[in-house]
Amino acid sequence: MPRVPRQTQALISRDEVAILALCNGIVLILVGLLRHFDTRDFDVFYASARQLTAGQSPYAGIGSLNTNPPHLVAFMALFAQWPLSVAYWAWTAMSAAALGWAVHAIMRARRLSLDLPVCAGLLNGGTFSQLAGGQVAWILAGPMTFAWLAGDTLVAGLLVGLCASVKPFVALFLLFLLWRRQWRAATGMVMALVSVGVVGIGLLGLPMYREWALTLAHLNTPHHPGNGALFGLVARVMQPGALQWITPDAGYRIWACAVLLALGVGAMGVRGATRDAQWAIVLVTALLISPLGQAYYLALAVGPLWATLRLARWPRWSIGLIGFCWWPNLLTTPEPPTAVWQLLPYGFTCAAILTLWALLIYCDRVGASVRPRPDQSVHRAADGVDRRQQTFKRDWFGDAGDGV
Numbered sequence: 001m002p003r004v005p006r007q008t009q010a011l012i013s014r015d016e017v018a019i020l021a022l023c024n025g026i027v028l029i030l031v032g033l034l035r036h037f038d039t040r041d042f043d044v045f046y047a048s049a050r051q052l053t054a055g056q057s058p059y060a061g062i063g064s065l066n067t068n069p070p071h072l073v074a075f076m077a078l079f080a081q082w083p084l085s086v087a088y089w090a091w092t093a094m095s096a097a098a099l100g101w102a103v104h105a106i107m108r109a110r111r112l113s114l115d116l117p118v119c120a121g122l123l124n125g126g127t128f129s130q131l132a133g134g135q136v137a138w139i140l141a142g143p144m145t146f147a148w149l150a151g152d153t154l155v156a157g158l159l160v161g162l163c164a165s166v167k168p169f170v171a172l173f174l175l176f177l178l179w180r181r182q183w184r185a186a187t188g189m190v191m192a193l194v195s196v197g198v199v200g201i202g203l204l205g206l207p208m209y210r211e212w213a214l215t216l217a218h219l220n221t222p223h224h225p226g227n228g229a230l231f232g233l234v235a236r237v238m239q240p241g242a243l244q245w246i247t248p249d250a251g252y253r254i255w256a257c258a259v260l261l262a263l264g265v266g267a268m269g270v271r272g273a274t275r276d277a278q279w280a281i282v283l284v285t286a287l288l289i290s291p292l293g294q295a296y297y298l299a300l301a302v303g304p305l306w307a308t309l310r311l312a313r314w315p316r317w318s319i320g321l322i323g324f325c326w327w328p329n330l331l332t333t334p335e336p337p338t339a340v341w342q343l344l345p346y347g348f349t350c351a352a353i354l355t356l357w358a359l360l361i362y363c364d365r366v367g368a369s370v371r372p373r374p375d376q377s378v379h380r381a382a383d384g385v386d387r388r389q390q391t392f393k394r395d396w397f398g399d400a401g402d403g404v
Contacts, residue, residue: 041065042088042134048073049080059211067216067292068136070208071200072166088134095130095138099299102145106303109149112310126296129226137296140166144300147185148279157188163300164189165196169290170300176270176282222291223336228349229293230258236346242336243343259289269361277360280304284357295349298356308360 048063058073059066066073079087106112130138143159150156157177164170171193177186201209221227222235223242237243238251246254266285270278283301287293298305337346 040088040133042091043084045073045076045134046080046084046087049076053077053080057208057211059208059215064215065219065221067219069166069200069212070204071196072136074200074204091134092131095134095136098140098142099138099302102141102299102302105145105149106306110303110307112306126294126298129294130296130299135294135296136166137294137299140297141299141302144170145303148276148301148303152182152185154184154188154191157185157190158192159188160185161189161192162196165193167297169286169293169297170283172286172289173282176278179267180278219292221334223346224334225346226294226349227292228287228295228353229290230262230288230350231255231291232293232350233347234258236337236343239336242338243340262288265361266357274308276304276307278304280308281357281360284353284360287353288357293350293353295353298353305356 044062044065045068047061048058048066048068051060051063052058052070052073057063058070068076076091079091082090103114107114126137129135140163144163147156147159147163150159160170160173160177164173174186174189177189222229222231223239224232227235234246234251234255237245238248262285266281269281273281280301283298283304287297337343
């Protein structure tokens with residue numbers, strides 16, 4: 001009798017990984033919130049907005065830690081009219097509503113289900129930082145999801161440009177749009193950046209934007225364990241009084257070389273990829289080359305990541321991604337690392353983002369091909385997505401033209 005070949009089984013199934021990640025994420029986020037709830041970045045944003053409403057510089061005193069641009073500080077001045085606790089919970093509720101709307105829009109446009117892996121994906125270290133710190137990321141997830149669903153349209157470019165005016169690392173999308181010759185979206189992005197700049201300078205004054213630029217230049221927090229950017233790895237070994245293995249000049253040269261390498265590898269990954277994978281790769285690449293690449297900004301690509309990773313066959317090495325992403329750095333402090341062993345927990349976030357980046361770019365080469373699983377039909381799914389995306393654009397944008 002002919003021998004029946006033995007079928008190899010994965011070390012652990014996708015759903016089992018999701019259950020472990022979900023339980024792990026819930027426990028760690030609850031512990032992290034109880035431990036870090038009193039050290040919120042929102043308090044800095046709130047104080048900065050209060051200073052603006054009082055006619056003072058929003059980047060003086062505690063505001064020197066604020067990396068948000070003046071026009072966002074002016075928007076947050078609306079919340080500064082309330083007591084701090086009320087303002088924080090109102091901001092958190094608005095952030096959760098924006099992310100919830102983005103998830104609903106993705107499910108509606110792409111007919112995706114909120115299964116265990118997706119729930120586990122939402123409970124990551126970035127979620128901990130968002131809830132504990134009151135960040136801006138979840139609010140920006142709304143317009144970025146709109147832009148992703150809108151295709152190569154002027155509205156899509158306007159929304160991405162609006163997000164780039166708040167978080168400059170998103171400006172990498174402009175190079176992507178120009179390279180892919182998506183002229184309408186690129187035009188809209190330039191229009192948004194110019195309009196926000198002109199209106200902001202006209203209302204708030206050019207000196208305030210200069211103060212913001214100086215604040216970004218002198219900010220000394222890249223060593224923070226939540227920084228998943230490449231510069232975070234370099235900054236942790238060039239801190240005076242801590243681990244100063246290299247000089248700052250050498251560190252900046254290393255970072256510049258790493259940025260060029262990441263851009264080159266990211267461009268290779270974008271070429272020939274699906275549009276969903278392209279958006280995910282561009283956003284993750286932007287986080288890596290940014291001086292401050294926090295994990296909660298992955299929410300800006302929740303749609304592309306969801307649409308791309310749901311089709312991936314999970315290799316064993318990607319299980320490491322689960323462990324890294326769901327670790328909110330409870331063994332670290334905001335201070336620079338002073339011992340060699342501390343570099344490991346300080347680098348968890350960067351390791352997670354690098355793993356995710358490699359999964360998106362090199363999935364075909366390492367055996368985790370981003371292809372539908374055997375029980376799915378590629379052509380039927382693609383046709384359905386195209387029809388639903390056109391319906392979404394007619395509902396929200398009118399006759400938006402064909403998506404790219």
